[in-house]
Amino acid sequence: MDAIRNMDKTTRSNLITYGMVIVAFAVMQGLSSIGAIGSSTKGLLIPICAYISLGISLNLVVGISGELSLGHAGFMSVGAFTGVVVSSLLSGVVANGALRFLLASLAAGGAAALAGVLVGVPVMRLQGDYLAIVTLAFGEIIKNLLNNLWLGWDSEGLHVSMRNANDLSLEAGGKILINGPQGATGIERLSTFTFGFLLIIFTLIVVLNLVNSRSGRAIMAVRDNRIAAESVGISTTKYRLMAFVVSAALAGMAGALYAMNYSSIVPKKFDFNTSINILVFVVLGGMGNIRGGIISATLLTVLPEKLRFLGDLRMLIYAVVLIMVMLVSNNRALQATLQSVVERVRRRRDDDDLVLDAEKGGDA
Amino acid sequence: MGLLTNVINGVSLGSVYAIIALGYTMVYGIAKMLNFAHGDIIMVGGYLCFCAVQYLGLPPLVGVVLACAGCTCLGIVIERLAYKPLREAPSLAVLITAIGVSYFLQNSALLIWKSDPKVFPSVVKLPTLSFFGGQLNVSPLSIVTVLTCIAVMVGLTLFTQRTKMGKAMRACSEDKGAAQLMGIDVNATISMVFAIGSGLAAIAGVLLCSAYPTLMPTTGSLPGIKAFTAAVFGGIGSIPGAMLGGILLGIIEIFAKAYIGTELADAIVFGVLIVVLLVRPAGLLGTFVPEKV
């Protein structure tokens, strides 16, 4: 009986998460249709969707699989550039924008998954902080390689170079798709808020369903106790890799959504700091807590934009808030102090109520 | 001669990485945390020295001492305020706090010194040394850097092996609980490690800014990450490992820049790190401790 109640609890929690996303989408759609949202907020909607998806996918690695990944932006960039290139190559073939977006996203997910396998196979031999460093290193390598990648297209097909644009030797009508450090330009802006919403839902389905399945339990078993998991016949490498690759694929799709929201995109955007920002969403939202991650990704994307008037102070405040949140949420002494303050306030209020009651009693 | 020049430049750059990596490795050894704010201490050190020399007109050596003292205090304050309350917290919380501290330092520097790059005055004012009739030129800064690095290494080794504080430090990295039972003040020891690491970071900052004389609030980030890589490369937690890792990393970076291309140098540095970790999962001089069943 308890097991059924417990399953219900998970299902209920998941339904709340889906509901929250759907309601938020409906409200934002409603507000924007009556013109109640400014253009600056509107411009944030798609990046927020991308960051939420990135947060959810990173949660699969950090929260569910228990590995620290510091290179999530690397997979995002693989997806971003793949998506842009594929949508650009398909522009003459597939007329329908939505279909082109879908195909580009799938390609982006596939490419990022491939990158995930390439990175994951060696990385999964390592553990703990060493694994974290290697993901960081891979993130930097991916950024560095994309910074040195030129990709062009003409009637003869694709041209690739690691030197410069001239080295592509494109014919007259050829198009440069990726231009080294300048990245991709002239991107057709296919991303819409609805696509962003659908991507979040898709990401949620994949992650939540995976977690509550045989494979997901194996992933969590490896997280909780690697040796015990092996002792019951679970291959730790397989399931750590599964979480890593699924997460990479989802990050790639989010990257494609993000990139196709802008007319140009540079590799430098997807650096260590971006990886860290996504990690902060996950940690502030609570490790393994998908809903918390969604909320923190939204707040941490919106607030910095809304606080632009603070200028240089803005990031300083962000830093202080980040440190304070970590201290308060992880230090027992601080928590106890806070709790006693809250209790004192509550008791005083209770006392006031008593006094009020007494007065009332006196009146009666 | 090109080869020799590259080796000298590599060792010189590597010495800077090694000095920074020592800070990372000592902090990791004792507090088991990835102190991502360490790179930004380098930047603060650079700015302190810059201010002392440029605005106060002090001699460079005094500037270095001031920077060192300032960063030492900064290191202790950061440890007390941000890291000490998290001694029992999950490592990810400490990591995020360290990143918060890193942002805090960068953005404080942005407020104080603005974002425009400052041209750092060289602290070493000696003529360039020429050998083989001008075929091989060695900048005096390189020599000073390498000598500093050797001095730091020897000093630290003597400190950890011979002094009471140094032994306390090693005891704490082995087992904090046992060290405490033996009467070692664990908190004081950890503070001291942060102090030493930060002081070294200041020295590294001055040397780095002298070699690449632009100073910005983000100056410390990339060298920080690379030095961190160096620490892992050599075996994080190991002092000789940090030294070896730093110098090898410097040489690899300079050679990659010279023979493959400036743009791909970072990818190669990180690639080498990955290969090394795959062959030796605990770094060159680190020891892999399997989980006890």
Next chain:
Amino acid sequence: MARNEGTYKAQSAAAGEGQARAGVPKRASQATKMVPLPTDSLIPERDQGQTILECRHLGIDFGGLHAVEDFNFTVGKTEIAGLIGPNGAGKTTVFNLLTKVYQPTRGAIILDGIDTANMTTPQVAQAGIARTFQNIRLFDSLTVEENVRIGLHNQVKCGMWSGIFRLPRHWLAEKEFHDRALELLDVFGMADQAGAVAGSLPYGAQRRLEIVRALATAPKLLLLDEPAAGMNPSETAELMENIRKIRDDFQIAIMLIEHDMDLVMGVCEGIAVLNFGKIIAKGTPEQIQANPQVIEAYLGKQETDDAALRGKGRRYQ
């Protein structure tokens, strides 16, 4: 096959000594008849020709130290075997070798006729060895039922895609996981705790859950590493019953490491005594209790007191 338990007196087998003495605890009167093998090992008569585990000259070195050396031991298909010895004798190391947490330096491990050389821990687990740990290793943040479901991982198959896209296979598998998990928990009367978080269970329940989880892998050989550690005498007595019950219900072999001599002498049929990585004695509980080398290993040379080894309720650490 006929079970011969409880009907035979202890008889001299390999070494030709160690007949039941006066003062041997009552439980020994239920001793199984053990028969010698061509090697120097014994197995219960009912398991003749059916060994589940055979270790041949097994050994491992740590640095220069021979942590386990020339370990020869055979376990019958339904035997309850014991591995005892002073602390640091290498008992847990033997379990770690059997489950490939460590790869042996020398020798062979034959599980049900298959050489496990070059197998990894998960492969050995799939081949039929399950274990519990001296320091409990549960999946602390997951529920009791989820712990058992993870134990059932290789018994019920369902791929990643079925799980992600909730294909019919997933729902079938989940139903089977649930039913079988509750069935297994019922063996220890833990079905009503299925929804509790494993890490929050009391110590004794955690130990029981670890055994259930191991059983979920449908093992041929169950290794129990100090199952009675931290238990009081009544819990230990219950555990003894449970160990026999598991063997009877599941018809598997059990090998246990234990310091509680009441438990070891009470349930084990064949016992090996390990000291400094080497087997110093093998035999039935009676033979072991009478063996002067064993007494010496436990108590030291001067104070030879074989009565102490047979003492009731005492633990030799």
